[in-house]
Amino acid sequence: MAKASKTELLRSMTGYGRGSCENRYATASVELRSVNGKGLIIKLRMPGDRLELESKVEAVLRRSLDRGSINGSVRVKVLDAGSVELDLDALKRYLSAWREAEKKLGLKEAAPSMSELLALPGAYQGSEESPAVTKAVARIVQDATQQAVEALCAAREQEGARLGREMKRLHKRLVNLLKKVEKRIPTAQKELATRLKERVNQALSKAERPEPIDLARELVLLAERADVQEETARLHIHLERLAEKQDLGGPIGRELEFLVQECHREVTTLGNKSSDSGLSELVVAQKLVLQQMKEQLANVE
Numbered sequence: 568m569a570k571a572s573k574t575e576l577l578r579s580m581t582g583y584g585r586g587s588c589e590n591r592y593a594t595a596s597v598e599l600r601s602v603n604g605k606g607l608i609i610k611l612r613m614p615g616d617r618l619e620l621e622s623k624v625e626a627v628l629r630r631s632l633d634r635g636s637i638n639g640s641v642r643v644k645v646l647d648a649g650s651v652e653l654d655l656d657a658l659k660r661y662l663s664a665w666r667e668a669e670k671k672l673g674l675k676e677a678a679p680s681m682s683e684l685l686a687l688p689g690a691y692q693g694s695e696e697s698p699a700v701t702k703a704v705a706r707i708v709q710d711a712t713q714q715a716v717e718a719l720c721a722a723r724e725q726e727g728a729r730l731g732r733e734m735k736r737l738h739k740r741l742v743n744l745l746k747k748v749e750k751r752i753p754t755a756q757k758e759l760a761t762r763l764k765e766r767v768n769q770a771l772s773k774a775e776r777p778e779p780i781d782l783a784r785e786l787v788l789l790a791e792r793a794d795v796q797e798e799t800a801r802l803h804i805h806l807e808r809l810a811e812k813q814d815l816g817g818p819i820g821r822e823l824e825f826l827v828q829e830c831h832r833e834v835t836t837l838g839n840k841s842s843d844s845g846l847s848e849l850v851v852a853q854k855l856v857l858q859q860m861k862e863q864l865a866n867v868e
Contacts, residue, residue: 617643835850
């Protein structure tokens with residue numbers, strides 16, 4: 568007999584995760600922040616000299632995430648950066664341009680700090696990085712990303728557990744309201760039949776030439792319009808499917824949203840067919856619960 572698969576938890580699209588890793592060449596840290604989104608949107612801030620690693624980081628994220636807007640930050644520090652040579656000629660040109668700008672703008676003379684000069688492009692040149700260092704940096708960046716995404720998923724599952732409990736509460740509320748609807752239907756239909764009988768009698772008493780066929784046709788149409796058995800049956804099916812899907816867990820937000828939409832469709836049709844005040848009140852209550860479900864599902868992966 569095949570072993571049953573482990574049930575997954577619902578996952579929120581909101582969370583935070585951090586990872587860090589180091590080896591003898593470098594250290595790397597990755598931070599991930601996630602909020603809800605219609606699809607999977609990834610925005611990464613990479614070090615300027617490590618842009619080639621962006622696709623590798625994104626690949627790690629896509630293996631574990633299905634939905635959400637992800638903002639990530641990657642930091643790298645090479646422990647032995649090698650020798651650095653200052654370009655003194657470039658620094659002199661920058662300083663000369665600085666002085667010239669002060670004169671033209673009528674500014675008071677002020678000497679720039681060394682940190683300000685070194686921040687300018689081309690102020691210094693480092694030794695070329697060895698392939699071993701480049702490879703080691705790529706490895707720890709991916710390892711730190713994996714740590715960060717695991718922490719992010721754990722945070723999203725924790726929030727998802729809260730969402731799951733709320734969804735079960737709302738689902739139970741919907742089931743109870745549907746039971747009340749079904750309990751009310753016989754009384755509503757009986758009252759409708761009484762009203763229809765009165766209308767028919769009034770129409771027959773006033774008509775000079777009663778048309779039984781036309782009256783019968785109208786009665787049939789009114790009776791069909793008042794029949795909501797199909798809507799309640801489909802509601803049962805959708806609610807059962809909602810419970811099954813939620814128990815499966817995982818990235819099922821889109822499917823749950825679709826089922827809630829279908830429930831709303833059936834409830835709306837039920838309300839349109841009913842002229843009974845008691846049923847109308849229950850329909851309003853159902854729509855309120857479905858709206859609350861929709862709001863919760865906006866943050867389910």
